[in-house]
Amino acid sequence: MNRSPYSIGSSNRKIDPSRRRGEFKPDGSLNDNDRVEIGPTDLAFNEWQTLGLTAPNLTRMREYRLERIVNELNKRELAGILLFDPLNIRYATDSTNMQLWITHNHARACFVSAAGHVILWDFHNCDHLSAHLPLVKEVRGGASFFYFETGDRTTEHARHFAKEIESILLEHGGKDKRLAVDKIEIAGLRELDKLGIELFDGQEVMEHARAIKCEDEINAMRCSIASTEIAMAKMQQACTPGATENDIWSVLHAENIKRGGEWIECRILASGPRTNPWFQECGPRVVQNGELLAFDTDLIGPYGICADISRTWLIGDADPTLEQKRLYRVAYEHIQHNMDILRPGMSFEEVTQAGILLPEEFRAQRYGVMMHGVGLCDEYPSIRYPEDLKGHGYSGVLEPGMALCVEAYVGAVGGKEGVKLEDQIVITENGVENLTTYPFEERLLS
Template sequence: MADPDTGAPSATYAARLESAARLLSGQGIDALLITPGPDLQYLTGSTMSSFERLTCLVVPATGQPRMIVPRLEVAALRGTALDDLDVAILPWIDGEDPHGMIVEAIGPDARAAIADAAPALHVLPLQARLGQPLALATDVLRELRMIKDEAEKAALRQAGAAIDRVHARMGEFLRAGRTESEVAASITAAIIEEGHTGAAFVIVGSGPHGADPHHEVSERVIARGDIVVIDIGGPVPAGYFSDCTRTYSIGEPDPAAAERIAILEEAQARAVATARPGATSGQVDAAARDHLAAHGLSEYFVHRTGHGIGLSVHEEPYIMTGGEQVLREGMAFSIEPGIYLPGEWGARIEDIVILTADGCEPVNRQPHRLTVLPG
């Protein structure tokens, strides 16, 4: 059976649960406690939301996993991959003690690792009842989630192609006289039209706003001569995310700005060329950062070069200065150096890449150069 939300076969989730259990003993952990969020989706396909009522998948190092879930949410599990998995469904009703059910399942002295998406509303009561401090499940699951299987790679390629189609339409949306928020509304609609289930983020940084890497949108009116950073992404039906940034000029750009953005383009290309199995995350970062430094632009590059991507927009591995993570085939991450001149303009170029046996495959194919749009 395939999960209706993700399309992945139940056997995929069964294998992931088995792999997670095997990893536990090697890390001195007795059980994983996985509340709704990306980890639960990865292990079971469930896209349930987290509420004040506790839902928690308990994955022991040995024995049968259990899903502790409010009775009124049980119907949401029917017809999903959980129907075929060897997971006991343990419903509870208001007035009962779901935190106590977890402690009973794993033992009061168990060493447990909890999902980083778990609300404090549930973390604190559980910690109060356990004799051992809770650890983070990320430390266990990173090894699984960092290496994408073929279905995950296919979903990332689908997401990359979908967001490329939005960038290819930017001339429809981005022009002088429109506000950033008006452009963002048009882009949001296009993200859905081109195959995403929604827009996770839309950054339209025009003129001096482009110098803020995480500027979103404002009522600033875009003017002729502006440099504009467009950073957009969202999930496709399988739950995997796109994330792609391109930089545009409204009319012909200032020559000095165009020259600096060409240097940024080369820095991004050098980082992509460095990304291969056996390299470290720090080496990929340095490939971009050193090129910018050689042209006197390093002070304007104020963030890491990239981040992993999958069921979360930001996940491991992180591509940053001094990073020691050795890259492996199947990892997927962004490569997105930028330069930001306070009060003037900013620029960023971002692709998602998937590591192959001897290099990397960018899933974004739109031109990297500064794209000039009619003023």
């Protein structure tokens, strides 16, 4: 086969149908020990069954996501969208390939037309990674035009890719050159501009598409959270005096991977005096009896679904101090109130105004948001505290199917310790469903 120097292969090959004669897993994926697609392990499926959870139907979930993108494109009268963000590509195709590496090396791309035609550009010799996905109609190569990959030929490769996009728009959009793009290297942006392609904000398109979850996505989220909470329980067992923060944090990583989870976005875990101020990352510090340990999972679990939960634990068998209990109680009441007020139809500003105010001593070190959307990662919307509304707030309305994380950090400037708590919920037709079941610390609430 003759190959362009810019495009290493092109294929729409799918898995041999004869291989689909076997049994299927609960989510509809092929029960093939050698299958290419990643996913939950038998350990996870067995645990979910014991918990009475329903796995998502992956075929239905993928079709729903594509429909959401198409609807957003048509609302804006766009011919299509070009995606480079690996999480947007995941949403559009449910394909994965070196997700963290691709985050800072844009070697994959995806085009979705307003009619739902999906083209995936993958890393070289990787077309087999999406062979199980019938919604991906074409697999190509040649979307790399960043310096590490293309050096002093970057403009040349970007120009070739831009012309390819122009050809695709002519085929799938007619004379319409209205294209949304989420993220793109500067060279690619300039070449698209030269061709007269009218560009629009693809991040807006994708954030709104991703905002409303179907029942299969919510089931996937329930499963991811359940696996995370099992891992958290094992973490808590490891929270013994003499262990290091890294010892404890490593348990979450290991247990996530064992269940088919994918990665962890951050490493925010701190103990004792390192819990104040917040956002300190875990390190070699040895935890002591009677100290607080606080963390934020920021975990991408099975199905690429984010489980974003925060807890603060008391280390060892010492009795908590009155100050530790006070901090904890303020944080607990804060997130409970802010979950209770949520109803579909509320504007983001109404949520801000109805939220409980932190005591003044804790406002200077308040968390960046009262709550935020969640799906494949932290997503739209961000709902701010009253102090931040003027500078950072934006308009929007809560809708059924939105998943949110409601959180609080409570720690005074110069204080000895701080408390971080966070639950993950979904907006329903009548209010909220809390998807988080991990218990709070009775010793700190008594």
